[in-house]
Amino acid sequence: MQDLVPKEYKERNSLVINPVKTCQPIGAMYAALGIHGALPHSHGSQGCCSYHRMHLTKHFREPVVASSSSFTEGASVFGGRANLETALKNIFAVYDPEVVAINTTCLSETIGDDIGSIINGFDVPAGKTIIHASTPSYVGSHITGFSNMVKAVIKQVSEKNEDAKTNNKINLIPGFVDPGDIREIKRILEAMGIDYILFPDQSDVLDTPLDGSYDMYPEGGVTIPELKDTGNSQATIALGEFAASDPAFELEKKHDVKPYTLKSPVGIKATDEFLMQLMKLTGKEVPAEIEKERGQLVDIIADTHHQFHGKKVAVYGDPDIVISLTEFVLSLGMKPVHILTGTPDKKFEETVAEMMESADWKYNLTAGGDLFQLHQWIKNDQVDLLLGNSYGKLVAKQEDVPLVRVGFPILDRSVHSYLPTIGYKGAILLVEKISGALLDRKDRDTDFELIEFVL
Amino acid sequence: MKNNNAGIEDVLDEVLQSYPAKSMKNRKEHMLIKDQKKGKHKIKANTRTIPGIITNRGCAYAGCRGVVLGPLKDVVQLVHGPIGCSYYAWGMRRHQGVAAEGGKNFINYTFSTDMQDSDVVFGGERKLKEAIKEAVEIFNPSTIMITATCPVGLIGDDINSIARQAEAEYGITVMAFNCEGYKGVSQSAGHHIANNEIMANLVGIEDKELDYKYPINLMGEYNIGGDAFEIERILEKIGYDIVASFSGNGTADQIKYSHEADLNLVQCHRSINYIAEMFEEKYGIPWLKVNFLGVDATIKALRNMAEYFDDPELKERTEKVIAEELAQIEGPLNRYKELFEGKTAFLFVGGSRAHHYQNVFKRIGIETVVAGYEFGHRDDYEGREVIPDIEMTADDRNIPELEVTKDDKKYNMRISKAKKEELQQKMPLDYYEGMIKEMEDGSIVIDDLNHHEHIKLTEALEPDIFCSGIKDKYTSHKMGIFSKQLHSYDYSGPYAGFKGHLQFAEDIAAGILNPSWSYINPPWKDNVELAGTIGGVR
Numbered sequence: 001m002q003d004l005v006p007k008e009y010k011e012r013n014s015l016v017i018n019p020v021k022t023c024q025p026i027g028a029m030y031a032a033l034g035i036h037g038a039l040p041h042s043h044g045s046q047g048c049c050s051y052h053r054m055h056l057t058k059h060f061r062e063p064v065v066a067s068s069s070s071f072t073e074g075a076s077v078f079g080g081r082a083n084l085e086t087a088l089k090n091i092f093a094v095y096d097p098e099v100v101a102i103n104t105t106c107l108s109e110t111i112g113d114d115i116g117s118i119i120n121g122f123d124v125p126a127g128k129t130i131i132h133a134s135t136p137s138y139v140g141s142h143i144t145g146f147s148n149m150v151k152a153v154i155k156q157v158s159e160k161n162e163d164a165k166t167n168n169k170i171n172l173i174p175g176f177v178d179p180g181d182i183r184e185i186k187r188i189l190e191a192m193g194i195d196y197i198l199f200p201d202q203s204d205v206l207d208t209p210l211d212g213s214y215d216m217y218p219e220g221g222v223t224i225p226e227l228k229d230t231g232n233s234q235a236t237i238a239l240g241e242f243a244a245s246d247p248a249f250e251l252e253k254k255h256d257v258k259p260y261t262l263k264s265p266v267g268i269k270a271t272d273e274f275l276m277q278l279m280k281l282t283g284k285e286v287p288a289e290i291e292k293e294r295g296q297l298v299d300i301i302a303d304t305h306h307q308f309h310g311k312k313v314a315v316y317g318d319p320d321i322v323i324s325l326t327e328f329v330l331s332l333g334m335k336p337v338h339i340l341t342g343t344p345d346k347k348f349e350e351t352v353a354e355m356m357e358s359a360d361w362k363y364n365l366t367a368g369g370d371l372f373q374l375h376q377w378i379k380n381d382q383v384d385l386l387l388g389n390s391y392g393k394l395v396a397k398q399e400d401v402p403l404v405r406v407g408f409p410i411l412d413r414s415v416h417s418y419l420p421t422i423g424y425k426g427a428i429l430l431v432e433k434i435s436g437a438l439l440d441r442k443d444r445d446t447d448f449e450l451i452e453f454v455l
Numbered sequence: 456m457k458n459n460n461a462g463i464e465d466v467l468d469e470v471l472q473s474y475p476a477k478s479m480k481n482r483k484e485h486m487l488i489k490d491q492k493k494g495k496h497k498i499k500a501n502t503r504t505i506p507g508i509i510t511n512r513g514c515a516y517a518g519c520r521g522v523v524l525g526p527l528k529d530v531v532q533l534v535h536g537p538i539g540c541s542y543y544a545w546g547m548r549r550h551q552g553v554a555a556e557g558g559k560n561f562i563n564y565t566f567s568t569d570m571q572d573s574d575v576v577f578g579g580e581r582k583l584k585e586a587i588k589e590a591v592e593i594f595n596p597s598t599i600m601i602t603a604t605c606p607v608g609l610i611g612d613d614i615n616s617i618a619r620q621a622e623a624e625y626g627i628t629v630m631a632f633n634c635e636g637y638k639g640v641s642q643s644a645g646h647h648i649a650n651n652e653i654m655a656n657l658v659g660i661e662d663k664e665l666d667y668k669y670p671i672n673l674m675g676e677y678n679i680g681g682d683a684f685e686i687e688r689i690l691e692k693i694g695y696d697i698v699a700s701f702s703g704n705g706t707a708d709q710i711k712y713s714h715e716a717d718l719n720l721v722q723c724h725r726s727i728n729y730i731a732e733m734f735e736e737k738y739g740i741p742w743l744k745v746n747f748l749g750v751d752a753t754i755k756a757l758r759n760m761a762e763y764f765d766d767p768e769l770k771e772r773t774e775k776v777i778a779e780e781l782a783q784i785e786g787p788l789n790r791y792k793e794l795f796e797g798k799t800a801f802l803f804v805g806g807s808r809a810h811h812y813q814n815v816f817k818r819i820g821i822e823t824v825v826a827g828y829e830f831g832h833r834d835d836y837e838g839r840e841v842i843p844d845i846e847m848t849a850d851d852r853n854i855p856e857l858e859v860t861k862d863d864k865k866y867n868m869r870i871s872k873a874k875k876e877e878l879q880q881k882m883p884l885d886y887y888e889g890m891i892k893e894m895e896d897g898s899i900v901i902d903d904l905n906h907h908e909h910i911k912l913t914e915a916l917e918p919d920i921f922c923s924g925i926k927d928k929y930t931s932h933k934m935g936i937f938s939k940q941l942h943s944y945d946y947s948g949p950y951a952g953f954k955g956h957l958q959f960a961e962d963i964a965a966g967i968l969n970p971s972w973s974y975i976n977p978p979w980k981d982n983v984e985l986a987g988t989i990g991g992v993r
Contacts (some may be wrong), residue, residue, distance in 0.1 A: 001554070002563060010593050014585035016538065016569040023539030045605055045636040046504055047514025051543035053926050058547075063930040065906060070504040070512075073853045076609065076637040087507030093475045094907050095509065106537050107605035107637060110575055137537035138570045138606070212975045214910065214933040342538075372564075391546075394563055 002398035005372060007379040017372035018391065020316050021342030023137035024145030026052040027176060027243075028103035029066055031149035032131070034200020036221030037098030039091060040066035043084055043115060044105025045076070048137075059409040060179075060206045060417050065216060067091055067100075071107055080113050085122060092125050097217065099224060102132040103149060109136035129224050131156050141343040142408075143242050143318050146176045150200060150247040153227060160231035160255040167232040169195040170281060171257065173247055175240030175264055175320050176408065177422060179203040179220075184420035185239075185265075188275070192284045197226050197233060207418055231255035235281050239274070240264040240320030241351070242343060264320040265422050266430070267328025268297060274423075293424040300431055305333055307435050307455070312381075314338035316374055316388040317407035319348040319367065321421075325387055325406065327355055328427065332434070334385075337363045338377045344368035371395060385438060402437040406430065460897055463488050466915040467899070470908055478505050485902040489894045496891050497841075500902045501832040503640050503850060509906035511803070511926055512829050518645025519634035520544055520602040522726060523653075526677050528552035528560045529706040531596040534567045535583050535614055536604025540636070541567035549943055550677045551684070552704045559596060566590060570606065579612050587621045587629065598628040598657075598707040608635040628707065630656050640850050641830035641903075643725065643806065650729035651857040653701070653710065658730070659738070659865060661711040667696035669764055672716040674731055674742070675723030675807070678703025680948020685955050686747045693757065693776050694769060701727055714738045714862075717869050718763055720745045720756070724887045725806030725828075725835050729857075735885065737859045739868040741875060744883035747951040748808070749815040750781065750788070759882040763870075780953035788819060791960040796820035798919040798967070801912065803904045803927075804941045806831045810890035812922065812941060815950070819960050824916055826890060827901035836900065838889035906930070919967065935975050937966040 025042055029052045032040035042049035049068035056064040067090075069075075069083040084102075091100055102115060115132040124130055133152035135145040150173060172189070174182050182203045189196045204220025230236070236251050238244035238261045248259035260281070265274040271294075275286050301308075311334045315325050319341040326336045336359075339352050348367040356363060364377045375395045386392045386403040390411045396403035410416045420426035439455050446452075467486055471479050484499035504510045513521070521544045524532055534541035545565035554560035568586045570579050587599060599621070601614050618631035632652050638644045671690070676683050683703035690697060699705060699713035714734070719742040721731050731742035743763060745756035754777050761773040798821045802809045809826045816823055833841050870878070878884050891900055899916075901908065909927050913934055921931040921938045931938035939945060939962065947962050949955040979985055 001560060004559060004561070004564070004594055006593065010589070012589050012593075014568060014582045015533075015589040015593075016541075016567045017564055018545065019538050019542050019565070019567065019569070021538060022542040023537050026539070041507070045514050046510060046512050047517050047636040048539065050511070050513045050926065051517075051539065054547070054924075055543060057925050057929065061929060063927070063933065065509060065930075067507045067509050068504075070506045070508075070510065071637045072503055072640060072850050073637050074849065076605070076635075083506045086505070089475055090478055090505060090507035094473050094478075094507075105605065106539075106570075106575075107609070110606040110609045136572065137539050138572050138575050141538070208933070210933055210935070210971075210975060212933075212935040214930055216906075216910075 002375060002394045005375045005379065005398070007376065009376055016370050018394070019342050019370050020340060020374070020391070021141035022055070024135035024140060024142060024148065025103045025105055025137065026055060027142035027145030027147070028101070028133050028135045028149035029053070030056060030176065030202070031146045031200045032101030032103070033064065033205050034202040034221055035099050035101060035153070035227070036223045037217045038101050038221065039095055039097035039099070041087065041091065041100050041102045042066060042068045042105060043080060043102050043113065044069060044107040045071040048105045055409060058411045061414060062206045062208065063214070064206070067095070069108070076107060076111060079111060080108055081118050084115070084118050088122055088130070092128065095216065098127070099129045099131060101149065102130065103135040103145065104133070106137040109134065129157065140345070143176055143320070143343050146243050147246045150244070151250045153199065154230065154247050154250045154254065157224065157227040158231040158251060158255060159228045165232065166234050167195070167229055169197050169229070169233045170278070171230050171233045171236035171248070171251065172196050172198045173236065173238045173244035174198060175238070175243035176318060177264070178417040179205070179207040180417055180419045181422040181426065184423045184425055188290060188423055189278070191287045191290055192278060192282070194278060194282050194284055197230050198222065199227060199230070231257065233257050235260060237262060237277060241347065242319040242345060263327070264324045266321060266324035267427050268294070268331055268424070269327055270324045271423050271427065290424065293428070297424045297427050297431070300428060301332060304431065304435055307438055308332040308334050310335060311384040311438065312337045313385045313387055314374060314378060314383045316340045316371070316392065319343045319345060321407045323348065323351050323355070326352055328430065329387065330355065332431070335359070335361050337361065337381055337383060338374055339363065339365045340369040340374050341367050342370060375399070385434065402441045404433045404437050460488050460490060463897060463899060466912065469915065470911045473907060478508065481505055487900050489891060489896055489898045489900060491896050496837060496900070498833065498836050498900060498902055500828070500836060501640065501643060501830065501851075502848060504903060510903060511905070511924065512641045512903065514636035514642065515634045515638040515645035515648060516540055516602060516604055516636045517544070518642030518726070519632050519649040520645070521548055522642060522677065523646055523649035523702055524600050524602065524632070526550035526552060526702040527705055527707050528554065528562050529558050529596065529708055530598045530600050531561055531566055531590050531594060533586060533590060533599055533601050534565070534604060535570070535579060535601055535607050535612065536568065537570045537606070538567055540604040541565045549679045549946070549948070550703055551681050552678065555706055558706060558708070559594070561594070561596070575606055575610055578610055579607070580617060583612065583614065583617055584621070587617070591625050591627070596627065598630070601629070601631045603631070603633050603635050605636045608633065628657065628660070639854055643830040643832065644854050646726040647729055647854050650727065651855060654730050654733045654859065655857055657707060657710050658734070659711070659714045659862065663712040663715060665696070665698065665715050667698065669695045669769065670698045670716045671695050672699050672701065672713050672719045673697055673703070674701045674719050674721045675727035676700065676703045676747070677723070679942070680944040680950065682747070682949045682951035682955065685949040685952035689753070689757070689776065689780070689952050693772050695760070701730060714740070714865055716740060718743060718760070720760070721887070722747060723807040725831055728887070733857065733859045737862045737866065739866050741869060741885055744887045746811050746814070748811040748955070749818055750784070750953055750956045751818055752811070752814045753952055762881065763878060763884070784953055784957045787957055788960060791964060792818065792820040794820070794964065795967070798822070799824045799916070800920045800922060801825040801916065801918040802941065803827045803829070803901070803909070803923040805829050806835060808941045810835070810893065813893060815956060815959060818956065819963070821920065822895065823898060824918055825899040825901060825912055826894065827904050829903060831890070831902065834887065834889060836889050836891050836902070838892065839887050920963065935972060937969070937972070939963060939966055
């Protein structure tokens with residue numbers, strides 16, 4: 001039970017209770033899984049690697065394979081060079097990946113292992129690639145780790161042709177989103193007739209069919225030749241300031257590919273902005289098919305506005321998705337009153353505050369908060385709906401508030417990773433979920449005598 | 456393939472082929488084929504993981520905070536480290552706990568100092584002290600346990616002296632566990648570290664007059680999916696009183712006076728045998744190896760317990776409860792046995808269940824063809840008699856051994872030496888026989904199984920069920936083989952005791968008989984008559 005959460009606030013500066021974030025390497029592991037033929041490798045003690053694999057597996061219900069340097073106490077004191085070299089030898093001999101994508105943990109970061117120099121001294125088999133990202137767990141969150149791995153990919157793999165010819169493509173970094181979202185982004189790009197390089201791409205990696213055979217390196221993932229080619233693209237669109245923006249700027253620094261950071265395209269406004277940016281960059285039209293979906297979404301919102309109007313919502317989770325969800329619930333006529341991310345970055349607060357400028361109600365907003373804090377906020381100002389990951393169910397149950405699961409991780413429901421949250425299609429699905437949750441609650445709380453068939 | 460050891464040897468050789476020479480030599484020593492003719496079997500276990508091999512193992516922190524300490528429901532488990540370690544130990548292991556009357560239950564919470572880079576640079580001691588203060592102010596717990604994570608040992612934060620200071624300052628129990636993830640070679644080191652601290656600083660710190668007739672401690676049972684609830688139900692029905700549980704549905708407050716029990720029951724030998732041994736040394740309480748997984752093993756355990764207390768009334772009551780419980784489940788269990796007869800299972804679980812579930816499967820007609828532990832030691836495979844022969848490695852030497860001596864005031868030999876020797880002829884008192892003895896000839900024993908070996912052995916042996924954890928469950932499914940998690944029970948349970956065995960059989964049936972497996976091949980793949988001409992393509 002969550003009955004030990006008091007209503008009265010007491011100052012907390014050092015104790016985190018029930019976090020709304022986890023640590024960097026899992027984000028890096030997830031990013032690495034979006035590269036074709038890649039084996040993520042965790043340079044630290046093996047507990048981290050097991051935890052990260054387990055957690056991703058629970059969210060996707062798919063195999064998540066990664067290796068570890070398996071530090072012992074000796075390595076922790078004298079450095080992990082020998083462990084990493086042995087690991088790489090075993091990995092290439094036994095598992096034969098095309099790419100090894102190394103992340104670090106708080107252990108190897110604290111002792112200061114220089115991964116770059118260890119790899120430089122390693123005889124990499126022909127045709128194979130090793131990528132390494134520094135992902136200290138005591139900085140930022142899993143979102144930072146995702147961003148750091150994608151940035152490392154740009155830094156270490158992207159190239160530019162000498163003759164400076166562009167490939168006429170757009171680079172697209174989708175951020176920390178599910179395969180279902182990535183499929184939706186690709187569908188939109190293809191419908192518009194845009195050539196693109198999307199990375200990392202976990203579709204066909206973490207949503208593979210069951211056909212009786214197991215493939216350790218499924219067909220999905222962005223390829224190394226594609227990643228090299230990102231330096232020749234015309235622009236980079238980063239979906240999500242926190243997960244995707246840094247790598248896009250890195251590519252500008254390295255190869256002068258212009259970066260455009262957009263909000264994660266969740267909801268009508270953010271999707272509009274995404275499409276407008278694509279049009280602006282490519283001169284391509286939004287096809288009738290997509291425009292129709294937008295109209296359907298508006299139709300649905302207008303038809304059901306009475307279900308949402310004035311309802312108070314608490315939104316929590318990773319910064320990019322929380323920003324877009326906040327904007328979306330505003331566009332449904334709802335009132336976000338508690339908005340929280342665990343990723344400690346003040347830019348999040350600035351962005352949301354700007355969005356909330358016209359709000360005529362009081363609201364709580366923080367970056368670097370935890371679920372205990374959110375729970376206390378709710379105790380002091382009740383809400384009609386919770387919007388966030390699976391962990392919110394503790395608060396939802398204790399306070400008897402419906403929860404719509406969106407974001408990462410979702411451990412107690414299935415199918416979510418196959419369906420988009422992104423785009424007009426994703427927004428329609430979100431409306432269906434939010435509306436369903438609110439109406440289920442209304443039905444539950446309505447006396448038999450007053451039950452309605454039409455709502 | 457059973458009883459055809461030559462064929463199985465070829466399978467193992469094939470598995471080893473892919474390894475570089477050094478890894479091949481290493482892995483070879485971690486696998487064997489059961490062969491009764493050979494008599495004793497020797498396996499290599501509890502040694503370093505080969506880097507890059509894709510092990511299933513976790514770390515010492517997981518073994519300490521995640522396994523042994525986590526289930527103690529009245530404790531604030533304060534993890535000193537960056538956020539991940541605390542986050543991943545939150546609600547992921549299904550140790551259930553119901554608050555004791557008037558007591559607090561912290562199981563749904565996770566507590567962290569959320570170490571930042573400045574804490575790594577300047578030390579995290581100030582933050583840890585402040586976090587303790589905040590926890591005390593908000594929750595006023597009776598016990599706080601501080602667990603260390605990887606960077607803590609490296610930067611030299613002295614969590615032990617902080618715990619002592621806090622204990623004095625707040626008048627509550629505050630304990631520190633140096634279970635940095637890199638200690639030892641697996642979760643096992645964490646068990647040992649947890650055992651040492653609990654024995655040294657928690658057991659026996661309070662005395663309590665107990666009006667119990669048959670007081671026992673339940674050890675190495677973590678109440679996954681409610682297993683301990685079912686065990687408690689049976690034991691209480693017979694008339695036993697559980698003084699303390701180490702640690703499923705347990706409290707630190709009870710452990711404080713757990714030395715008042717007359718018998719310790721050991722379910723998971725690996726994780727708690729240290730405490731069981733030390734109890735006998737210090738307080739004169741023997742331990743009995745029990746297994747409450749599977750009806751046959753449960754009945755054996757209950758009869759051994761009754762024999763230990765040697766009370767005709769208790770024996771009678773035991774038989775009555777066994778008969779009552781069996782009457783409710785025997786029919787359905789026998790039907791499941793008919794249904795499953797001849798099927799095979801591949802078991803790879805932490806340090807105890809790969810053995811304990813073999814009788815569960817056997818009772819419902821399923822034969823175990825491969826079994827292995829992530830982090831068992833040789834005694835868990837071969838029996839405790841090999842303990843004197845186990846060689847210490849450099850990694851073991853870093854785990855402190857706690858020396859306990861007879862407690863002059865509290866020591867009380869529960870049974871005479873002669874009586875104990877007599878009982879030892881009949882039951883595993885102060886003894887565990889290990890996994891291998893119970894296995895059938897021709898079955899494979901494998902230690903620290905990795906991803907490659909999982910796939911190769913599955914392809915060669917084609918078991919009907921693969922039982923392991925979440926990391927390889929879906930790999931198995933992609934191969935078309937049902938995988939049952941024996942850590943999390945796939946969010947079901949309890950599986951222990953009488954009712955648990957039936958629940959388990961039902962879940963296995965649900966998995967094996969699910970229609971999905973029959974849909975793996977699309978019908979058009981082997982239907983040659985699909986040759987329409989509409990649309991004019993042909």
